[in-house]
Amino acid sequence: MKIVWKGKFDGNVExxxxxxxxxxxxxxxxxxDPKKLGLFLNLxxxxVFVIIFAMLLFRTGIESMGQMGFLAGCVLSLVSLVPHEFLHAICFREEAQIYTNFKNGMLFVVGTEDMSKSRFIFMSMLPNLVFGFLPFLLCMIFPSLTVLGALGALSIGMGIGDYYNVFHALTQMPKGARTYLYGFNSWWYLPEDQRNKT
Structure with missing residues (x-):
């Protein structure tokens, strides 16, 4: 595994x-199109933010928004953006490249190796589990942990691009298919042994 920080994406998919x-x-x-995708995902x-924050405020109380723990959780969610991408990248066995595209509200990882549907879903969801759902669930159990609640709520919302990828994998990839990135897009194919079964 090799992780390469590429920095700012120049907008040219080629x-x-x-x-x-x-x-x-x-x-x-x-x-x-990266711009159209960024707009769609941001909208x-x-x-998602409305639902998650409604759950958080219902559990912790509206006054929690003014507490330092809540504000610290919001800051942590922003700090976690780059580690979020590194968690995606470590799921690649070969080289993974990390790009920023703040203009369109995105950070993303690109690697050209192929992977099973289950590994692709795990790779897509891992950062959201670590920074989003796990902290949020802990706050739901222990409402005083507002720092984790805010971190989790914001991280869950910011993971929308990953859920978008998981949705496509679940609805478009047949059983036994493998997927890979080619430029800005994901592709799927059936390996020869799977094609022979159909």
Missing amino acids: NLPHGEHKPGAVKFKEID ACIP
């Missing part, structure tokens, strides 16, 4: 890593 296409590969039906995260 400059992203491109491996070789697999025989019979099918591109995920997803938004191709899609609003209802």
Whole structure:
């Protein structure tokens, strides 16, 4: 495994890593343009934030928003953005490259190796479990842990791009399929042994 920090994405999809296409590969039906994807995801995260914060405030009380723990959790969620991407990157066995695209509200990881649907879903969800759902659940159990509640609530909302990828994997990849990134898009294919079964 090798993680490379590439920094600011220049907006040109052609400059992203491109491996070789697999025989019979099918591109995920997803938004191709980084700007349009950023806009869609930023709008899609609003209802997620509303629901999660409503749950948090119902459990901890509205007065918790003014406490230092809540504010510290908000700061931690921003600090966790880069570690979030590193957790994605460590799920790649080969090279993974981390890019920033703050202009469109995104950070992302690109690697050209292929992986099973289950590993792709695990890779997509790992940071959201660590920084989002686990801290949020702990706050739901122990309402005094507002720092974890705020960290979890914001991290869950900011993981919208990962849920978008998981949704596509679950709804588009058939059993036995493998997936890989090619530039800005995900593709899936059936390995030869799986194609022979159909």
